[in-house]
Amino acid sequence: MNVHLLLTILVTVLCAGSCVAQSWYTGEEPLRRAVIQKDVLSDCNRNADSDVVNVVSTGIVPGEGMRPSITVELANRHNRTGRKYAVYRVDDSGKSRRAGSVKRPVWGVVWGYRDNQNYHAVLMRAGNDDFYGYQLPELQFTILTVADGDTLVHSHWQRIASSAIRPETDYNRLHIVPTQGGYEILLGDERECRIGFCRDDRLFGDRAGIYVGRGACVELKSWKVTPCEYPERQVVWEPEALNEYLRHSTDPTEGVYEFLQASSSSLNTRLGGNYRLALVANGTNYLLVYESGAQRFNDQWQTGMVKAVLRPTGLANLFDVTWFDAEHKPLKEGVKAMIGDNGVLTLHFSREGVIIEWNRAFGPKEQARDARQFDGNYPTPGSSVIP
Numbered sequence: 487m488n489v490h491l492l493l494t495i496l497v498t499v500l501c502a503g504s505c506v507a508q509s510w511y512t513g514e515e516p517l518r519r520a521v522i523q524k525d526v527l528s529d530c531n532r533n534a535d536s537d538v539v540n541v542v543s544t545g546i547v548p549g550e551g552m553r554p555s556i557t558v559e560l561a562n563r564h565n566r567t568g569r570k571y572a573v574y575r576v577d578d579s580g581k582s583r584r585a586g587s588v589k590r591p592v593w594g595v596v597w598g599y600r601d602n603q604n605y606h607a608v609l610m611r612a613g614n615d616d617f618y619g620y621q622l623p624e625l626q627f628t629i630l631t632v633a634d635g636d637t638l639v640h641s642h643w644q645r646i647a648s649s650a651i652r653p654e655t656d657y658n659r660l661h662i663v664p665t666q667g668g669y670e671i672l673l674g675d676e677r678e679c680r681i682g683f684c685r686d687d688r689l690f691g692d693r694a695g696i697y698v699g700r701g702a703c704v705e706l707k708s709w710k711v712t713p714c715e716y717p718e719r720q721v722v723w724e725p726e727a728l729n730e731y732l733r734h735s736t737d738p739t740e741g742v743y744e745f746l747q748a749s750s751s752s753l754n755t756r757l758g759g760n761y762r763l764a765l766v767a768n769g770t771n772y773l774l775v776y777e778s779g780a781q782r783f784n785d786q787w788q789t790g791m792v793k794a795v796l797r798p799t800g801l802a803n804l805f806d807v808t809w810f811d812a813e814h815k816p817l818k819e820g821v822k823a824m825i826g827d828n829g830v831l832t833l834h835f836s837r838e839g840v841i842i843e844w845n846r847a848f849g850p851k852e853q854a855r856d857a858r859q860f861d862g863n864y865p866t867p868g869s870s871v872i873p
Contacts, residue, residue, distance in 0.1 A: 510695075510706075511540050516576050529696065530563075530703035534573035534585035537592065541599050541695030544711045548689040549722040549773050549792045551808050551816050552713045553664035554597060556694060559708040561657040562593040564701055567612045571701035590626070592699030597662055597669075600691030603635040606684055607697055608662070608671050613645060613653075623653035629671060631686045640668075641682040650674030657707050664714050688720055717814035721790035723775050728764055728790060739772070740765055743831050743844035745779060751839035758782035758812040763793055763844060765831065772796040772805070783812040794833070796823050807833060 510527050512520045520529040520540060529540050544554045564571045570587035577583050594609035606629075613624030624647035629640040650673055652658050661672040662684075669684040694711065698704045723731075732741060745760040759781040763774045774794035780787040796805035807821040820836035829846035 510542055516580075516582050517574055525707075527696075527706040528563075528703065529698050529706075531698040531700060532572070532574050532582075533700060534575050535700075537697065537699045539596050539599070539602075539605075539695055539697050541596065541693040542709075543692050544597075544694050545692065546689070546711070546713055547692040547769065548598075548720065549718065549768060550771065550795045551716060551718050551792070551810065553669075553687070553689065553716040554662075554694060555664055555712040555714045556595065556597055556662040557659065557708075557710045557712075558595055558662075558696075558706065559657050559659045560593070560595075560696060561652075561655055561705045561707070562591065562610075563655045563703040563705060564591050565593070565612050565655050567614065567654070571703075573701050588699075588701030591702035592697070593702045593704045594627075594697040595660055595662060595694070596697050597694035598689040598691065599693040599695065602632075604633055604690035606631050606669065606686065608660070608681065608684070609697060609699075611643075611699075613647070622647040622649055623651040624648075625651055625658075627681055629682050629684050631684065631688075633686075633688070633690070638686065640685050646673075646679065646681060648673070648679040650678035657705070664716055687716070715816055717816065718792045718810050719786075719814050720792070721788055722773070722792055723764075723766070723790040725777075725789045728766070728775060731766065732764060735766075737767055739825055740767060742777065742847045743774075744847045746830065746843040746845045748840065748842040750841075757840075757842065759784070761793065761844075765796075765846075768795075770798060780812070786812065786814065794823075809833070809835075 510520070510522065512522055517533040518531050518538065520527065527540070531538050546552045546554045570589045571591055572587050573585055574582045575585040590611040592609050592611050594607055596605045596607045599605040608627060608629050610625050610627045613626055624645055626643050626645055627641065628643045631638045631640065658673060659675050661677050663670045663672065664687070667685060668687050671681040671684065673679040673681055696704050696706055735741070741764070743763045743765055745762065748757045759779045761779040762777040764777055766773050766775060773792050774796065776787055776791045776793045777789050793810055795808045799806055803825045805823040806818070807823045808816050808818040809821050810816055817835070822834045822836070824832045826832070831844045831846070833842045835841070
């Protein structure tokens, strides 16, 4: 299969006031029909030239320290071994004409989806013929990541046989589970069968959905997304793009924030660095993006990684915070942020007894403000750290 096939993204966006919800695409075209009947989505693709995806928002966006855990129950009605399924093209007169047939149409799940150049996918197709019915049910699968149009294949097409697989055209339950460094792919009602591992933990976008190859007719019976807290190690802003964005920003809150001072009521708690951070909007939230200044575990930090997520509380200039420590572990219990009219950003860690302040740098980077330096001593072994 050519994984660079054109993917047609068809997402219906429903708006109600300031609340935006996304639903599965439904509709009928010359070479595609997607309908929902009795709570089952059926998406059939007869196009000879392109695979398609049908995606919805997971509500889990890059850079906010969460990953989607997805459980889906789906079937490909065009998945019988030894069968071929007709595909078509539309000619210049607008008529659909047969353009051959496809054996083993491809189907599966995509996630972390931004566009047809950036996503993860686990794709499946029919297994080998079993004329006598003696073999375990089987499928063939591949796991891949497409980033900026380049494809990294984590598992090439290979066979998997298991009693947990429901063969032919029946529904299979598929699980995509975030783990350290990527996503584990499992099959079966109780995750009995491990398919493989996607060795890439990035989220390119907030969407996920089903992959419908040429000649496939996929039915989606159930769809469940569970947010899983996940340490951020992802560069979400390239330095040049971040500088360019801030240079043209009209949001008075956004900008570069220079470390000002820190205080702690505990001798066992120390700041891991005098951080220089950029504050950028991310939907209704704000991200504190790391630029420089890490002293503890500084080899684990790159410019453009997320240091904190600020979520509005309903009170002006007061935010709930998820802060990622030196090892990218999230802290959020009792963490609040305030942004003053004087350009000072203050983070309060009530459980740790720590207050940190940054001052918005209004001038060029070369004119960094003098800051009253926190003592910066590293904690003694066994001490807690707020890096």
